[in-house]
Amino acid sequence: EVLTSHGEEIIYHNLPIRQTDIFEGRRDEITKIQEWLSEGDARLCLIYGDGGYGKTTLVLEALNKLKEGTLDITKKLPLIICFYSAKKTKWTENGLIYLRSAEPIIDECIRELVRSQKSIGKDWFTTSGSALISKAQSLLIEQKITRDDILLIIDNTETLATTMAESRALADSLNKISKVLARVIVTSRRREEIAAEPIAIIGLSEQESVALLKRLAREYNAQPLVQAGEPKLRKIANQLMCKPLLITAF
Numbered sequence: 001e002v003l004t005s006h007g008e009e010i011i012y013h014n015l016p017i018r019q020t021d022i023f024e025g026r027r028d029e030i031t032k033i034q035e036w037l038s039e040g041d042a043r044l045c046l047i048y049g050d051g052g053y054g055k056t057t058l059v060l061e062a063l064n065k066l067k068e069g070t071l072d073i074t075k076k077l078p079l080i081i082c083f084y085s086a087k088k089t090k091w092t093e094n095g096l097i098y099l100r101s102a103e104p105i106i107d108e109c110i111r112e113l114v115r116s117q118k119s120i121g122k123d124w125f126t127t128s129g130s131a132l133i134s135k136a137q138s139l140l141i142e143q144k145i146t147r148d149d150i151l152l153i154i155d156n157t158e159t160l161a162t163t164m165a166e167s168r169a170l171a172d173s174l175n176k177i178s179k180v181l182a183r184v185i186v187t188s189r190r191r192e193e194i195a196a197e198p199i200a201i202i203g204l205s206e207q208e209s210v211a212l213l214k215r216l217a218r219e220y221n222a223q224p225l226v227q228a229g230e231p232k233l234r235k236i237a238n239q240l241m242c243k244p245l246l247i248t249a250f
Contacts, residue, residue, distance in 0.1 A: 011079045011080060012079070012080045012081070012082075012116040013067060013080070013081040013082070013083075014081075014082060014083055014112075014116075015060065015063055015064060015067065015081055015083050016060060016083060017060070017064070018057075018060050018061055018064050019056060019057045019060055020057060020248070022212070022215050022216060022219060022248075023057070023061050024204065024208050024211050024212040024215060024244075025204045025205065025208030025211070025212070026054070026058055026061070026204075026208075029047075029058055029199055029201060030058070030061070030062050030065075030071070032197075032199050033045070033047075033058075033059070033062045033185075033199065034062070034071055034072070034073060036197050036199075037066070037071075037073045037075060037151075038073040038074040038075050039075070042183070042197050043147075043178035043179065043183055043184065043196075044174065044175070044178045044183075044184050044185075044186065044194060044195060044196035044197065045183075045184070045185045045186070045196055045197045045199065046186050046187075046188065046191070046192055046194060046196035046197065046198050046199065047059060047185065047186070047187045047188075047199045047201060048187070048188045048189065048190060048191050048192070048198065048199070048200060048201065049189070049200055049201030049202060050189060050202075050243075051189055051245075052241075052243040052244070052245035052246055053201045053202060053203060053243055053244065053245070054201065054243075054244040054245065055155075055187040055188075055201050056155055056156070056187060057244065058201060059153060059155070059185060059187060063081065063083075063151075063153070066081075067081070075148075076148075078148070078149055078150055078151040078183070079145065079149040079150070080113070080116050080145070080149060080150045080151070080182075081150075081151045081153070082109075082112055082113045082116060082150065082151070082152050082153070082182070083153045083155065084108075084109040084112050084152070084153065084154050084155065085155045085156055086105050086109070086154055086155060086156045086157050086159050086160050103128060103129055103169065103173070104128070105159075105160055106154075106160070106170070106173045106174075106177075107128045107129070107132050109152070109154060110132050110133060110136050110177070110181070111124055111125075111132075113136065113150065113152060113181065113182065114136050114139060117139060117140070117143055117145075118139070129173075130176060133173075133176055133177060133180065133181060134180075136181055137180045137181055140181065147178075147179070147180060147181060147182055147183065148183065150181065150182035150183065151182060151183050151184075151185070152177065152181070152182040152183070152184045152185070153184075153185045153186075153187075154174075154184065154185070154186050154187070155187045156187060156188070157170065157186050157187065157188045157192060158188045158189040158190050158192075161192075167192070167193055168193075170192070170194075171192065171193050171194045174186065174192075174194050175194065175195065203241055203242030203243055204237075204242045204243075204244060204247075205242070206234055206237055206238065206242065208242075209234075209237035209238075209240070209242040209247060210230065210233045210234055210237055212244065212247050212248075213225060213233050213236065213237060213247060214226075214233070216247070216248060236250070
């Protein structure tokens, strides 16, 4: 999809739509993402926090604002935004298979990026690891596309490493990708051991949680919540640990 923002073009993106139309708070976190996108030399950004705090929701909110032109950055827009959700399952001609290490998942992430430029053949599937990253780098150089032209998002990376050795291998892959292929945003439930700009995601403030409860109550016509007073709503928010996912489910 070709998008224009402030006279600039994002030639390709596969961003999912926002996960919610009712987004509340997170101004500081969005500002940090905005600042990271504006910095020229910052290669990796790690957005981390416990499940249910809205890491993916935050990233998609910020990047959808970017493609719509409502998130101003001082740096030129990326030509390519590639979103990839890390998961350890994959459909093949033999049915659903379970991937037992990070490498094939990172490999598929690289192939997804390459697909933005060309249809890929068998040679892209017989190469893996560092060799695949180098192969992709050569293709992008041919296309006169630099690392700064590409923004790669790898979501849910906590699924990719369960041992120290796997964590080191993941860090090595992410560092190489960020050096030669793309600027990278990573989300994880852990603070991954990578050289990245960290953005910690914790619960909403009590005030933000109450505001979210009120907006959801109006949206879904939940009369007991619409009629509840501030003390009751604050109590509910704290019982739900000010987690956006729990508040929305409630």
